[in-house]
Amino acid sequence: MLRDHAMEPFLGAAIVVAGLVVQQPSSDLCDAPEAARSISVRVRPWADVFVDGKLAAAGTPRAKLALSTGTHVLSFRNSAAFDVDRLVQVAPCGPLPDLVVEMVRRPALLSVRSNVPDAKATVCGPEVPILETEDEPLHVVLPRGRSEVEVRVFRRGYSTVTRKVLLKGGERTKITVFLAEE
Numbered sequence: 001m002l003r004d005h006a007m008e009p010f011l012g013a014a015i016v017v018a019g020l021v022v023q024q025p026s027s028d029l030c031d032a033p034e035a036a037r038s039i040s041v042r043v044r045p046w047a048d049v050f051v052d053g054k055l056a057a058a059g060t061p062r063a064k065l066a067l068s069t070g071t072h073v074l075s076f077r078n079s080a081a082f083d084v085d086r087l088v089q090v091a092p093c094g095p096l097p098d099l100v101v102e103m104v105r106r107p108a109l110l111s112v113r114s115n116v117p118d119a120k121a122t123v124c125g126p127e128v129p130i131l132e133t134e135d136e137p138l139h140v141v142l143p144r145g146r147s148e149v150e151v152r153v154f155r156r157g158y159s160t161v162t163r164k165v166l167l168k169g170g171e172r173t174k175i176t177v178f179l180a181e182e
Contacts, residue, residue, distance in 0.1 A: 036066045037090050040098040047076035047084075047103060074099065080146075080169035081105050107139040108167035111174040112153060119155040119179055140167055153177040 041049060041063045049057040049065070052072055057063035065074075069092045076084040081103035090096065112121045123140055140149065146168045154160040158179035167173055 036068050037092075037096055039065050039067055039088070039090070039096050041065060041074070041101070042098060043076055043078075043101045043103060045078070045081070045103060047078045047081070047101070050075040050077065076101050076103060078103050079171075105141070106170035107141050108147075108169050109172035110140055110151070110165070110167060111172065112151060113174070113176045114153055114179055115177075116155050116158055116179045119153050119158070119177075121154075121177075122152045124149055151175065151177075153179065155179060157182060 041057075043049070043061055043063075046059055046061045048055060048059060049063050051065060051067065051074055053075070056065055067088070067090045069090050072088045072090065074086045074088055076086075082105075084101050084103060086099065086101065088099065110123060114121075146166065148164055148166050150162055151165050152160060152162045158181055161177045161179060163175065163177065165173060165175055
Protein backbone atom coordinates (compact mmCIF):
# COMPACT_ATOMS: atom_id res chain seq x y z
CA MET A 1 0.00 0.00 0.00
CA LEU A 2 1.47 3.37 -1.03
CA ARG A 3 0.82 6.46 1.09
CA ASP A 4 1.96 10.06 1.08
CA HIS A 5 4.07 10.34 4.27
CA ALA A 6 2.44 13.63 5.28
CA MET A 7 -1.10 12.20 5.22
CA GLU A 8 -1.31 10.05 8.35
CA PRO A 9 0.82 8.14 10.86
CA PHE A 10 1.37 4.41 10.35
CA LEU A 11 2.51 1.44 12.39
CA GLY A 12 5.29 -1.04 11.70
CA ALA A 13 8.55 -0.58 9.85
CA ALA A 14 8.60 1.58 6.76
CA ILE A 15 10.78 2.42 3.79
CA VAL A 16 10.78 5.91 2.30
CA VAL A 17 11.07 5.95 -1.50
CA ALA A 18 11.10 9.26 -3.38
CA GLY A 19 9.18 11.06 -0.62
CA LEU A 20 6.52 8.34 -0.36
CA VAL A 21 6.23 5.76 2.39
CA VAL A 22 5.74 2.11 1.53
CA GLN A 23 4.16 0.44 4.57
CA GLN A 24 5.72 -2.84 5.57
CA PRO A 25 3.81 -5.52 7.49
CA SER A 26 4.20 -5.25 11.26
CA SER A 27 5.79 -8.15 13.15
CA ASP A 28 2.25 -9.32 14.11
CA LEU A 29 1.60 -10.09 10.42
CA CYS A 30 4.90 -11.87 9.83
CA ASP A 31 4.21 -15.22 8.11
CA ALA A 32 7.53 -16.93 8.85
CA PRO A 33 9.57 -15.24 11.58
CA GLU A 34 13.28 -15.93 11.23
CA ALA A 35 15.14 -17.70 14.05
CA ALA A 36 18.34 -15.75 13.32
CA ARG A 37 18.64 -12.37 11.63
CA SER A 38 21.68 -10.78 10.04
CA ILE A 39 22.80 -7.30 11.08
CA SER A 40 25.61 -5.29 9.49
CA VAL A 41 28.00 -3.47 11.79
CA ARG A 42 30.52 -0.77 10.81
CA VAL A 43 33.09 0.41 13.35
CA ARG A 44 35.53 3.27 12.98
CA PRO A 45 38.45 2.84 13.22
CA TRP A 46 38.09 -0.90 14.13
CA ALA A 47 37.15 -3.08 17.09
CA ASP A 48 36.73 -6.54 18.50
CA VAL A 49 32.96 -7.07 18.49
CA PHE A 50 31.29 -9.03 21.29
CA VAL A 51 27.68 -10.22 21.32
CA ASP A 52 26.33 -10.85 24.80
CA GLY A 53 29.88 -11.12 26.12
CA LYS A 54 31.18 -13.58 23.48
CA LEU A 55 33.66 -12.59 20.76
CA ALA A 56 31.83 -12.45 17.41
CA ALA A 57 34.37 -10.63 15.19
CA ALA A 58 38.03 -9.78 15.88
CA GLY A 59 39.82 -6.57 14.87
CA THR A 60 37.49 -5.53 12.09
CA PRO A 61 35.95 -2.31 10.76
CA ARG A 62 32.98 -4.26 9.29
CA ALA A 63 31.09 -7.36 10.36
CA LYS A 64 27.89 -9.19 9.51
CA LEU A 65 26.43 -10.78 12.64
CA ALA A 66 23.77 -13.48 12.87
CA LEU A 67 21.60 -12.65 15.90
CA SER A 68 18.62 -14.46 17.32
CA THR A 69 15.44 -12.45 17.85
CA GLY A 70 15.31 -10.56 21.12
CA THR A 71 17.58 -8.15 22.96
CA HIS A 72 21.38 -8.32 22.71
CA VAL A 73 24.29 -6.30 24.07
CA LEU A 74 26.91 -5.54 21.41
CA SER A 75 30.26 -4.47 22.87
CA PHE A 76 33.07 -2.85 20.90
CA ARG A 77 36.66 -2.99 22.24
CA ASN A 78 39.80 -1.33 20.88
CA SER A 79 42.82 -0.79 23.15
CA ALA A 80 43.38 2.70 21.67
CA ALA A 81 39.74 3.80 22.14
CA PHE A 82 37.08 3.97 24.84
CA ASP A 83 34.77 0.93 25.04
CA VAL A 84 31.31 1.21 23.49
CA ASP A 85 28.25 -0.91 24.39
CA ARG A 86 25.01 -0.87 22.41
CA LEU A 87 21.69 -2.51 23.27
CA VAL A 88 20.14 -3.98 20.09
CA GLN A 89 16.57 -5.24 19.75
CA VAL A 90 16.19 -7.79 16.93
CA ALA A 91 12.59 -8.18 15.71
CA PRO A 92 11.44 -11.48 14.16
CA CYS A 93 10.83 -9.80 10.79
CA GLY A 94 11.03 -6.44 9.05
CA PRO A 95 14.14 -4.48 8.09
CA LEU A 96 17.12 -4.23 10.42
CA PRO A 97 19.16 -1.02 10.27
CA ASP A 98 22.94 -1.08 9.91
CA LEU A 99 24.72 -0.30 13.16
CA VAL A 100 27.46 2.35 12.84
CA VAL A 101 29.81 2.90 15.79
CA GLU A 102 32.41 5.68 16.02
CA MET A 103 35.05 4.79 18.62
CA VAL A 104 36.46 7.75 20.60
CA ARG A 105 40.23 7.51 20.80
CA ARG A 106 41.97 7.34 24.18
CA PRO A 107 44.73 9.90 24.63
CA ALA A 108 48.33 8.75 24.83
CA LEU A 109 49.94 9.38 28.22
CA LEU A 110 53.45 10.78 28.39
CA SER A 111 55.60 11.23 31.52
CA VAL A 112 58.81 13.26 31.16
CA ARG A 113 61.57 13.37 33.80
CA SER A 114 64.75 15.40 33.80
CA ASN A 115 67.84 15.96 35.94
CA VAL A 116 66.81 19.64 36.02
CA PRO A 117 63.66 19.83 38.15
CA ASP A 118 62.29 23.12 36.80
CA ALA A 119 62.85 22.30 33.11
CA LYS A 120 59.92 22.55 30.72
CA ALA A 121 58.76 20.23 27.96
CA THR A 122 56.79 20.81 24.78
CA VAL A 123 54.89 18.14 22.90
CA CYS A 124 53.02 19.34 19.85
CA GLY A 125 52.00 22.51 21.64
CA PRO A 126 52.12 24.44 24.90
CA GLU A 127 54.99 24.37 27.37
CA VAL A 128 54.42 22.14 30.37
CA PRO A 129 56.61 22.15 33.51
CA ILE A 130 58.22 18.72 33.87
CA LEU A 131 57.28 18.47 37.56
CA GLU A 132 53.66 18.20 36.46
CA THR A 133 54.37 15.09 34.39
CA GLU A 134 55.95 12.98 37.14
CA ASP A 135 52.72 12.32 39.04
CA GLU A 136 50.19 13.25 36.40
CA PRO A 137 51.16 12.32 32.82
CA LEU A 138 50.56 14.62 29.88
CA HIS A 139 47.49 13.62 27.89
CA VAL A 140 48.40 13.76 24.21
CA VAL A 141 45.55 13.36 21.71
CA LEU A 142 46.88 11.59 18.63
CA PRO A 143 45.55 11.88 15.07
CA ARG A 144 45.91 8.08 14.72
CA GLY A 145 46.14 5.23 17.20
CA ARG A 146 49.95 5.42 17.09
CA SER A 147 52.06 8.48 16.29
CA GLU A 148 55.63 9.65 16.52
CA VAL A 149 55.87 13.03 18.25
CA GLU A 150 58.74 15.35 19.05
CA VAL A 151 59.36 16.14 22.70
CA ARG A 152 61.55 19.16 23.45
CA VAL A 153 62.93 19.62 26.98
CA PHE A 154 64.60 22.91 27.89
CA ARG A 155 65.61 25.41 30.58
CA ARG A 156 67.59 28.61 30.43
CA GLY A 157 71.28 27.93 31.03
CA TYR A 158 71.01 24.32 29.80
CA SER A 159 71.20 22.72 26.35
CA THR A 160 67.85 21.90 24.76
CA VAL A 161 67.17 18.23 24.07
CA THR A 162 64.74 17.11 21.37
CA ARG A 163 63.69 13.48 21.21
CA LYS A 164 61.31 11.60 18.92
CA VAL A 165 58.96 9.37 20.87
CA LEU A 166 56.47 6.78 19.59
CA LEU A 167 53.14 7.14 21.44
CA LYS A 168 50.14 4.85 21.32
CA GLY A 169 46.64 5.84 22.39
CA GLY A 170 45.66 4.39 25.76
CA GLU A 171 49.25 3.60 26.78
CA ARG A 172 51.65 5.43 29.09
CA THR A 173 55.17 6.20 27.87
CA LYS A 174 57.92 7.40 30.22
CA ILE A 175 61.07 9.19 29.10
CA THR A 176 64.02 10.60 31.04
CA VAL A 177 66.02 13.47 29.57
CA PHE A 178 69.37 14.74 30.86
CA LEU A 179 70.15 18.40 30.24
CA ALA A 180 73.76 19.61 30.19
CA GLU A 181 74.74 23.07 31.48
CA GLU A 182 75.80 25.46 28.72
